[in-house]
Amino acid sequence: MPQTKVVSLEKLKTACKNCGLAKLCLPLGLENNDIERLDAIVRRNRPLHRGNHIFQTGSSFGSIYVVKSGTIKSYTQCPNGTEQVVGFHLPGEVVGLDGIETGKHICSAKALETTAVCEVPFSRLEELTATVPGLQHQMFRLMSKEISKETGLMVLLGKSTAEERLAAFLLSLSVRFHSYGFSSTEFNLSMSRREIGSYLGLALETVSRLFTHFQEENILEVDRKHIKILEMEQLFKLLSDQNGCLDRLQHPQ
Amino acid sequence: MPQTKVVSLEKLKTACKNCGLAKLCLPLGLENNDIERLDAIVRRNRPLHRGNHIFQTGSSFGSIYVVKSGTIKSYTQCPNGTEQVVGFHLPGEVVGLDGIETGKHICSAKALETTAVCEVPFSRLEELTATVPGLQHQMFRLMSKEISKETGLMVLLGKSTAEERLAAFLLSLSVRFHSYGFSSTEFNLSMSRREIGSYLGLALETVSRLFTHFQEENILEVDRKHIKILEMEQLFKLLSDQNGCLDRLQHPQ
DNA sequence: CGTTGAGTTGACTCCTATCAAGAAATGTGG
DNA sequence: CCACATTTCTTGATAGGAGTCAACTCAACG
Structure with a gap:
C-alpha cells in the first residue's frame, strides 16, 4: 500500500511536530503505527x-x-x-x-x-x-542528556566569572533557538534580569551591568528584552579562555 | 518447590548485594529468575x-x-x-x-x-x-534521581556561601555513609581539600580555613582526612537559615 | 634524609553582592 | 486616554566574602 506509506510519512512529520516529541521518535525510524501510538497518548x-x-x-x-x-x-x-x-x-x-x-x-x-x-x-x-523497540533507548538518551547538563552547570556555577556565565547563557539560548528554526543572533528574552541572575547565581544588578557592558563592547545590541548578538566570536572567546567545558551546558535536545 | 523459593530469596539478597544493584531490584519484588538474569549480566x-x-x-x-x-x-x-x-x-x-x-x-x-x-x-x-516488568521503571527512577540532584546543586552553587556549601557537603556524605551502614558521624574523606573545593566551587584554601573554623566552633573534630561530626544540628542550621532546598543535593540512591 | 605533595595560615586584592536612588516601562482604574 | 501605582531596569557607591599569592608545616615515600 504505497499510498498509506506516503500518508504515514506525512503523519510522522506532523504527529511528531505536534506532539513535540520529534526528537524522541524521528531518529528511530519508528513504524508508522508506532508513531500513531505515540501520538495517541499525547x-x-x-x-x-x-x-x-x-x-x-x-x-x-x-x-x-x-x-x-x-x-x-x-x-x-x-x-x-x-x-x-x-x-x-x-x-x-x-x-x-x-x-x-x-x-x-x-x-x-x-x-x-x-x-x-x-x-x-x-x-x-x-x-x-516497554513495547516499542528503540523508544526505551530514546528515553534513556533523553534523560542521560539531562544528567550531562549537570556537568556543564557545575563548571559554570563553580568556576566561572559573571561575564563568562552570561556569555554561556546567551550562547546556549542562541544555539537552542537556532535548532528550533529561529534566529541564532536575534531574539527576545522571555525572562527578567532577576530570573537570569537567579539561574546563573548572580544578582540582577550584575546581569544588568553586564548587558550594558557587552553593549559598550559592541558584542551585543540590547534593547530591554530584545537581544541582538553582534560578535558571536567574542562571546565564544569569553568562554574558551577559562573553560571549554560549557559546550554541553544546554544543547538543544 | 518451597526449597527453591528459600534459596532464591537468599540469592536475591546476595545477588543484589554483589551486583550493587540492590536499590534497582529490591523494591520491585522481582521474580527469582529475573534476579538471576540481572545478576548474570554483571x-x-x-x-x-x-x-x-x-x-x-x-x-x-x-x-x-x-x-x-x-x-x-x-x-x-x-x-x-x-x-x-x-x-x-x-x-x-x-x-x-x-x-x-x-x-x-x-x-x-x-x-x-x-x-x-x-x-x-x-x-x-x-x-x-525491556523484558522484566518494573525494571524499566526503576531505571527511569534512578535517572530521575540524578536529574533531581541538579536542582540541589544549582541552589548550592548559585546562592550559598562557602560555609553553607561545606556544611551541605558534609551532611550529604554523612547521610550517604549512613545509608550504606557506615557511621554517620565519623568517617574518612577519600578526597583532597582541592577536590572538595573544586566540587563545591571554592578554593582549596577556603576549604581548609572552613575545616579549622568548624573545629574552633566545636562543630567538627578534624584530623587531616578524618572527620568527626560533633554537632550535627549546627551543620543543619547552617543550611536551613539560607535555604532548605539542599535536601536533595545528594541523597543515597 | 631529602624530596614531594597536601594542608594550614596570613596578607592583600578584587569581584560581585548589597544598598540606594532614579528612570523607564507596564499595568490599572476611573 | 490619562494619571497613578507597580514593577523592571539601570546606574552609582560601598562593603564584604572569597580568590590569589606566598610562606611555612607536616606527613608520606623512596
Missing part, C-alpha cells in the same frame, strides 16, 4: 498564559511535558522566600523528569509568556517504551 | 587501585558502573589544565549515566582509593529492562 491542552503553572513543588507526578512554543521556567522556592530558577525550557525541550523518582515534583514549572505544551502521561509512555 | 572486575580510571572523557560508552566499596571521582578537564570535579560516588551509587546520550563519556571517572565496582553492560541491561 494530550494537547489549551495554551498557558503568563504565570500559569504546569505543576508545583510537591504536586504528584503524572506526566512529562514538551514545550511547543513559548518558555517554561522551572524553579524552587527557598524557605526564606527567595526563588531559585533551575531551568528555562524552550520549544522542543522537556519538563518534569524530576518527578519520576519520588512521584512528586521537586520544583515548580510556570509559563513566562503564552506557552503551549504537550502533556505526555508517563505511565502510558512507559507502556510504549 | 561483570565483577578486579578492584581498582587509587588513580585507576573506569573511563575517560571521550571514551566510548558501553557500561554503567555501581560502586561496591571505595570512592569514585568523576571530573572533567578544562582546556587550561584545571580539573572540575563533578561528583563523588560512594558505595551503592551509580557512575557513567552521562555516556548514554552520545555514546561517549563526557567526563572521566577514577578511583580515589582502592575501589570495587560492578560493571553493567548497558546494552544487556536494556534488554532486561
